[in-house]
Amino acid sequence: MAAPVRAREVLDVSRLPAYAFGSRSEVSFGTAGFIAIEGMMFALLIASYLHLRARNTVWPMGVAPPDLLWGTLNLILLFVSAIPNQLAKKAGERLDLPKVQLWMSVCLLFGVVLLGIRLMEFRSLNVAWDTNAYGSLVWALLGFHAMHLVTDVGDTAVLAGVMFAGPLEESRFVDVSENAFYWYFVIAAWVPIYVVLYLVPRIS
Amino acid sequence: MTAGLHSPVELEQERRRLTEVWADPPGFLGWFSHIDHKSIGRRFVVTAFGFFTLGGLLAALMRIQLARPDQSFLSADMYNQVFTMHGTTMMFLFAVPVMLGLAVYIVPLAVGARSIAFPRLVAYGYWMFLFGGIFLFAMFAINTGPDNGWFSYVPLAGPEFGLGKRADVWAQLVTFSETSSLVVAVALVTTILKMRAPGMALNRIPVYVWAMLIVSLMTILSMPAIMLASTTLIMDRLIGTHFYNQAEGGDPLLWQHLFWFFGHPEVYIIFLPAQGMVSTIISTFFQRPLVGYLAVVLSLVSTAFIGFGVWVHHMFTTGLPQLSMSFFTVASVMIVVPTGIQFFCWIATIWTGRLVLRAPVLWALGFFAVFLIGGLTGVMLAAVPLNQQVHDTFFVVAHFHYVLIGGAVFPLLGAIHYWFPKMTGRMMGERLGRASFWLFFAGFNLTFFPMHQLGLAGMPRRVYTYQAVMGWGTLNLLATAGAVLMTVALVIYLINIVRALRSRAPATDDPWHAASLEWATSSPPPPYNFSPLPGVATRDPLWNRPDEQPLVIGVDSTCREVLVTRLTDAAPDHRRKLVTPSAWPFFAALATALMFIWSIFSPWAVVWGSIPLTVALIGWFWPREGVSPAALRRQIESGDHAPSEATH
Numbered sequence: 001m002a003a004p005v006r007a008r009e010v011l012d013v014s015r016l017p018a019y020a021f022g023s024r025s026e027v028s029f030g031t032a033g034f035i036a037i038e039g040m041m042f043a044l045l046i047a048s049y050l051h052l053r054a055r056n057t058v059w060p061m062g063v064a065p066p067d068l069l070w071g072t073l074n075l076i077l078l079f080v081s082a083i084p085n086q087l088a089k090k091a092g093e094r095l096d097l098p099k100v101q102l103w104m105s106v107c108l109l110f111g112v113v114l115l116g117i118r119l120m121e122f123r124s125l126n127v128a129w130d131t132n133a134y135g136s137l138v139w140a141l142l143g144f145h146a147m148h149l150v151t152d153v154g155d156t157a158v159l160a161g162v163m164f165a166g167p168l169e170e171s172r173f174v175d176v177s178e179n180a181f182y183w184y185f186v187i188a189a190w191v192p193i194y195v196v197l198y199l200v201p202r203i204s
Numbered sequence: 205m206t207a208g209l210h211s212p213v214e215l216e217q218e219r220r221r222l223t224e225v226w227a228d229p230p231g232f233l234g235w236f237s238h239i240d241h242k243s244i245g246r247r248f249v250v251t252a253f254g255f256f257t258l259g260g261l262l263a264a265l266m267r268i269q270l271a272r273p274d275q276s277f278l279s280a281d282m283y284n285q286v287f288t289m290h291g292t293t294m295m296f297l298f299a300v301p302v303m304l305g306l307a308v309y310i311v312p313l314a315v316g317a318r319s320i321a322f323p324r325l326v327a328y329g330y331w332m333f334l335f336g337g338i339f340l341f342a343m344f345a346i347n348t349g350p351d352n353g354w355f356s357y358v359p360l361a362g363p364e365f366g367l368g369k370r371a372d373v374w375a376q377l378v379t380f381s382e383t384s385s386l387v388v389a390v391a392l393v394t395t396i397l398k399m400r401a402p403g404m405a406l407n408r409i410p411v412y413v414w415a416m417l418i419v420s421l422m423t424i425l426s427m428p429a430i431m432l433a434s435t436t437l438i439m440d441r442l443i444g445t446h447f448y449n450q451a452e453g454g455d456p457l458l459w460q461h462l463f464w465f466f467g468h469p470e471v472y473i474i475f476l477p478a479q480g481m482v483s484t485i486i487s488t489f490f491q492r493p494l495v496g497y498l499a500v501v502l503s504l505v506s507t508a509f510i511g512f513g514v515w516v517h518h519m520f521t522t523g524l525p526q527l528s529m530s531f532f533t534v535a536s537v538m539i540v541v542p543t544g545i546q547f548f549c550w551i552a553t554i555w556t557g558r559l560v561l562r563a564p565v566l567w568a569l570g571f572f573a574v575f576l577i578g579g580l581t582g583v584m585l586a587a588v589p590l591n592q593q594v595h596d597t598f599f600v601v602a603h604f605h606y607v608l609i610g611g612a613v614f615p616l617l618g619a620i621h622y623w624f625p626k627m628t629g630r631m632m633g634e635r636l637g638r639a640s641f642w643l644f645f646a647g648f649n650l651t652f653f654p655m656h657q658l659g660l661a662g663m664p665r666r667v668y669t670y671q672a673v674m675g676w677g678t679l680n681l682l683a684t685a686g687a688v689l690m691t692v693a694l695v696i697y698l699i700n701i702v703r704a705l706r707s708r709a710p711a712t713d714d715p716w717h718a719a720s721l722e723w724a725t726s727s728p729p730p731p732y733n734f735s736p737l738p739g740v741a742t743r744d745p746l747w748n749r750p751d752e753q754p755l756v757i758g759v760d761s762t763c764r765e766v767l768v769t770r771l772t773d774a775a776p777d778h779r780r781k782l783v784t785p786s787a788w789p790f791f792a793a794l795a796t797a798l799m800f801i802w803s804i805f806s807p808w809a810v811v812w813g814s815i816p817l818t819v820a821l822i823g824w825f826w827p828r829e830g831v832s833p834a835a836l837r838r839q840i841e842s843g844d845h846a847p848s849e850a851t852h
Contacts, residue, residue, distance in 0.1 A: 008751050011402055011739055013767055013776045014758030020778040026321050026398040026768050033390035033424060040428035044465070048432075048447070048458055056453045095840050097833060129445050133453035136445035140436065158822055167830030170840070171781065 019171040021093050031178045035185045038148065042189050045144060046196050049137045053200070060127065061134040065201035067124040074117050075194050078187045081110040085180045085187075092176030097163065100176055104160040107183070111153035118146050141193050148186050155179055219735050222761050226318070226731035228785050237785040239327050240731055241312050241320035246627060247330055248305020249620075252298050255337050259293035260694070262286050264687060267651075271684040273672040283668030284351035285370075289344055291354030292374060295470065296381040297337045299612060303477040304388045304423075305330075306616075307416040310623060311392055313722035313729060314413050316401030316738040318759075318766050319782055321394035322387075324789045324824065329387040331793030336380025339801055343373045350374030353666060355467060356437070358448040358459045363441045372441060372804040375434040379800055382427045382434075389423035392416055399766060400774040401721060402739040402756055408774075410720045410743075411487075411494060414501050415480025418508045419473050425512070426469035433462040443807050457522055464515035472511040474608060476504055478615035479546060482568045485618055486550050488718045489565035490557025493744050496549035503542035503549075510539040520591045529588050536586035543579060547572070562716070563637030567618025570645050574614060578606025581656070596666070599659025605652045617644070617697065624704065625711030629727045636700035640693045647689025654679035654686075719744035737767060788824035795820045 022028060053059045084106040091099035121142060129139035159179050162172065228238040238244060265286050269278045278286060312320045320326055343349060350370045352361040361371040396417045400409065409417075436447040437459070446452035448459050487494040494500060516524065516532040550572070559565070581603040585591050594600060617640075624632050659665075663676050670676050714723035723746055725734050738745070739754035756776070759765050764782040769775060799813030831839065 009754040011754050011756045012758040017778045019780055024777055026394050029394040029398055030322055030390055033393055036424050037386055037428055040425055041432055044429050044432050051458055055455050061453050097837050133446040136447050166832045167827050168833055168836040169830040
């Protein structure tokens, strides 16, 4: 063994960093994988909605479209939540722990408010899930996005807890960055769902 | 640098240290904490073959029932459960898990990594798969096995006609198994894209690994469809939604669209790994690099693309518009082209190579014959008139068994024989290997070839019996005789495995003189896979002189550190400390299983069941190592780190 080992080219990687952010990190590929899975779910739900819309002559089937107020408010607030989200992400990538703690707390606050608004949204849909197929899809779309709000707010809460209480390593900041990455998906996913839920029923 | 950095003694010390760091915890309790990809991969394969055996026994019951006309060995109701259980088991609990599970074992080795990415997630995936399978068979044991066929069409499976809990059991089993497949797929994609040995640029990835990358991406894109379908089905049944209820604006055809949007890619999810195996085996046993590497890889990619555009050919009898039927006919015929290209590459490899005739290559050659027939009947079925004529007959049964057994099980059995020495350190016997192949080949054709004729003669699938006057008795008896032969063949295959495991003769590191990195380490590999870590400078590294391939040093051997490389050229990018073994994935899977099973009975399960799941997930993710936040701040402020290197 000894002879060929000596003859081979040797790559020394000991000077490479012990973690990396963004697409360099393999964690981001995991996050992207889950975003792809859930993005497909959203896309197929929307496709199902449009499929059933095409199959029915009246849409939304004999009920009023969802009220615009709460859903639109959610849309605006979700966009605004991108600001603390980006600040938390950047603070994480600068390894700035106090700022991470601050902006993650603000994100969490946004999350709680968004969940409250989501509750109001459910109450202003003007249809129940068991009224007809239209109602089933409306509830499924809103519910599936709500599930993402709940889980990501939960994620953020746990991660913020870790960042306040420890134990911490520098590589934990990668998770802060990834958590923010995922929140962008939650925001982005709401745009087409908002269009389908609130605007499509208003097109005659 | 080309200096000799390791003396043999130092290497030995380092390997001892690495073993301590990377070994899974011992003992019975430690068993629940395993996260070594080799341990989890082995469990996947063994468990999947356990379900294969159960699914095979169910098939045997059907063959006994159909051997003669007018038999009452199985009641009509039991027959419905048996064929549904057979299909569901083979598709969801055998074919996909065995392909992904074998990749969990092989892929990290073949790309020269110390571990799979996200090993705890992969362990969670295994437990979900196991719990789902146990759940399905436990429900079958109490006469609540699903009975609507493996694609569980509505309205038969809907609330109006699917009485009892049988259809719910099917829907939740699907949710279990897809959760498992999806998390494994994410881990495989990440491993392949980010953890390859330095130098393994995209054009040096072994073809089998390419196949698994594509399959994992297909899994990610297609399986959400079936999860959505199974969830909405159970909601229709449980809380009165109307997704599939025609009377309230729903559409039963929506089910078929969603199911086959998953269901057809699923066929390729099972078949593409097998194609990768065939390429590997052909190249190894004809002792030459695969001819047309680029063409083969591009064929795999285009098969995956086209595979997403053919699902409607399962729905040719549902009264769709002429235009869409024409479109999907063309797409279905077109998919033959990339597969044909691969066939010609294999033929060229065979033509220009020198055969070393061993049992694995027999399975690959058997695949050519059997899969070719399945592929040709597939082209026939892509034509709408023939499709409508033989829809839901035994012709279709014959076709997809030629495709799935020929296209996946033959290569898989060859691949198990091929990788067995790597996985166990023992060689399977050659004589028993050949005997099992020839018996299986004969038995398979005897079982399924007559079914083509039965289907053309009008025998519908999924009937529990038939009258003697139909004249189907002789061919059915032949098919049952073939099933006996297949059973004998598989028993011999199993005996071969058991004998090999008991034998004392160890396998060498590279008994087949193969080309890819998994053969560069010992058989079976140590917990840390490689030391020193390999780099590659060519596509078939082990067929070149060792001194042409670089070595990697500098990965910390005192903790579970892996090397992360760049996506395209696999240049080293950074090192990363991996998670430690943990039983939390097991508990998380247990909590998920509780929630899934409970939700068959009450929608509130989703609320209450999420509490233990949340606890388990927090336990899983809460870090154990590190310093207090204040200490970390001091550490960062004192400059005891390298943020400039670590950031973009």
